[in-house]
Amino acid sequence: MKLTLKIWRQKNASDKGGFVTYPIDGISTDMSFLEMMDVLNEELSAKDEDPVHFDHDCREGICGMCSLYINGHPHGPKQTTTCQLHMRSFSDGDTITIEPWRAAAFPVVKDLVVDRASFDRIIQAGGYVSVNTGGVPDANEIPIPKRIADEAFDSATCIGCGACVAACKNASAMLFTSAKISQLAMLPQGQVERMTRAEKMVAQMDAEGFGACTNTGACEAECPKGISLTNIARMNREYFSASVKSENV
Amino acid sequence: MSWVTKTLSSTIGRKLIMSLTGLFLILFLIGHVSGNMLLFKDDGGEAFNIYAHFMTTNPAVKILSYLTYISIIGHVIWSIWLTKTNKAARPIGYGQSTPPSTSVASRNMGILGTIVLIFLVVHMKTFWYEMHWGGIPFVNYAGGEFKDLYTVVLFAFQNEFMVIGYVIAMAFLAFHLSHGFSSAFQTLGLNHRKYSPAIHTIGILFSILVPVLFASMPVYIYFTQS
Ligand code: HEM
Ligand code: SF4
Ligand code: FES
Numbered sequence: 001m002k003l004t005l006k007i008w009r010q011k012n013a014s015d016k017g018g019f020v021t022y023p024i025d026g027i028s029t030d031m032s033f034l035e036m037m038d039v040l041n042e043e044l045s046a047k048d049e050d051p052v053h054f055d056h057d058c059r060e061g062i063c064g065m066c067s068l069y070i071n072g073h074p075h076g077p078k079q080t081t082t083c084q085l086h087m088r089s090f091s092d093g094d095t096i097t098i099e100p101w102r103a104a105a106f107p108v109v110k111d112l113v114v115d116r117a118s119f120d121r122i123i124q125a126g127g128y129v130s131v132n133t134g135g136v137p138d139a140n141e142i143p144i145p146k147r148i149a150d151e152a153f154d155s156a157t158c159i160g161c162g163a164c165v166a167a168c169k170n171a172s173a174m175l176f177t178s179a180k181i182s183q184l185a186m187l188p189q190g191q192v193e194r195m196t197r198a199e200k201m202v203a204q205m206d207a208e209g210f211g212a213c214t215n216t217g218a219c220e221a222e223c224p225k226g227i228s229l230t231n232i233a234r235m236n237r238e239y240f241s242a243s244v245k246s247e248n249v
Numbered sequence: 250m251s252w253v254t255k256t257l258s259s260t261i262g263r264k265l266i267m268s269l270t271g272l273f274l275i276l277f278l279i280g281h282v283s284g285n286m287l288l289f290k291d292d293g294g295e296a297f298n299i300y301a302h303f304m305t306t307n308p309a310v311k312i313l314s315y316l317t318y319i320s321i322i323g324h325v326i327w328s329i330w331l332t333k334t335n336k337a338a339r340p341i342g343y344g345q346s347t348p349p350s351t352s353v354a355s356r357n358m359g360i361l362g363t364i365v366l367i368f369l370v371v372h373m374k375t376f377w378y379e380m381h382w383g384g385i386p387f388v389n390y391a392g393g394e395f396k397d398l399y400t401v402v403l404f405a406f407q408n409e410f411m412v413i414g415y416v417i418a419m420a421f422l423a424f425h426l427s428h429g430f431s432s433a434f435q436t437l438g439l440n441h442r443k444y445s446p447a448i449h450t451i452g453i454l455f456s457i458l459v460p461v462l463f464a465s466m467p468v469y470i471y472f473t474q475s
Contacts, residue, residue: 072347097345104338170335211338212260212331215432216355233440236261243256
């Protein structure tokens with residue numbers, strides 16, 4: 001395949017940045033999107049040019065590290081992660097526009113790399129459960145109905161990639177935050193911190209400068225893990241009930 | 250900050266205000282459209298004028314009308330506050346953004362609302378202000394002397410620009426409601442596979458029916474009176 005890549009290049013956080021166009025040839029339809037980027041970077045390196053910086057780690061769709069905004073969609077045209085996107089999703093001769101996630105809370109570090117530490121701080125604010133030290137508990141000691149376990153697991157599949165923020169017109173982090181709050185609110189292990197969790201994670205999400213939710217559903221449509229809007233409704237319930245009931249005045 | 254102001258100034262709390270004021274305005278629309286259906290009654294406006302008199306003098310209705318004013322003002326102020334936060338959350342936009350499969354209405358609630366607001370100002374000047382403080386002629390019915398708002402309405406809708414403006418404004422209201430109705434329930438946390446499909450269907454039907462009924466009034470008057 002022969003392609004034209006329009007890529008956002010930015011030297012550092014304070015650089016203004018801009019699009020640079022790169023023609024590329026000899027791309028196989030079996031390559032993953034990131035392998036195509038690797039080919040480009042090898043060519044750039046051979047020419048002694050600075051390779052295009054982008055985030056990635058597992059390349060298996062589980063770590064949430066890859067993050068490219070491709071042709072107007074986070075993670076590209078398919079509902080999957082960028083690392084699981086293949087070049088067969090494009091046609092010979094296409095122009096592909098590649099940009100970083102855009103949000104005040106995700107500042108660009110370099111080229112296509114953004115700093116998603118704001119997500120880490122939301123998790124630190126309350127996305128954990130207390131456990132006692134001591135002997136290893138027996139498996140299945142706590143009975144959890146299958147349906148609840150499944151639903152909590154669905155929420156837990158969020159890989160924290162930030163595509164929901166990238167897709168949202170308000171750069172809102174509600175799908176991510178609500179998936180994390182939901183996952184723990186549904187399970188018995190999550191009950192101890194249930195109320196403070198909802199309050200603190202929402203407060204941190206707001207402090208990071210993410211927008212509010214207009215319920216458009218762009219996040220749900222773009223999420224590679226199919227996290228649903230029902231999580232956001234649940235987060236709102238958790239938050240309202242925590243506001244009314246918690247001991248934090 | 251007290252827990253109340255803390256909750257209501259969070260992004261979710263601010264949406265709660267939007268949802269509750271929006272739902273109250275939806276209730277108001279139901280009342281308003283039902284009463285105004287009296288314009289279709291072929292009695293020279295007697296029932297409509299008696300109803301209008303009741304609406305401006307009854308103390309219970311007074312309380313409701315103040316709640317309506319507060320809801321509109323609150324809805325607008327909170328929408329400005331939210332929109333500012335939402336815009337600030339993405340200071341640098343995308344070079345190429347193709348909107349995904351979300352509804353046009355949901356992506357343009359602010360613009361739709363602003364047009365509805367402009368309509369509201371014109372609408373209130375034309376009827377509400379005239380009814381309260383304008384020089385309206387009086388008519389006599391069995392019950393006594395009544396302000397003849399009916400004639401004011403008939404007069405206003407002889408103007409084709411007014412009629413076209415009303416119909417267009419109602420189209421924008423319909424769009425606003427097509428997203429707003431079900432969105433308000435989602436904001437409240439009411440999303441369940443048992444009843445969410447019903448809320449969605451009722452929302453779409455409501456967002457068509459109510460604006461169409463409202464729009465049919467100026468159209469009916471224009472064509473029957475001229
Ligand atoms: C009769 C008039 C109106 C009714 C019945 C109405 C109803 C609603 C409802 C039910 C919602 C959904 C709330 C939610 O998502 O929880 C909404 C949202 C909204 N309304 Fe209205 N509205 C009206 C007038 C206005 C006006 C005059 C404005 C003026 C600017 C406005 C601006 C907005 C905005 C910006 C939103 C979306 C807020 C967001 O989620 O980002 N609305 N409206
Ligand atoms: S909700 Fe989906 S899009 Fe958002 S961070 Fe989690 S996996 Fe990524
Ligand atoms: S690189 Fe790990 S999910 Fe894409």
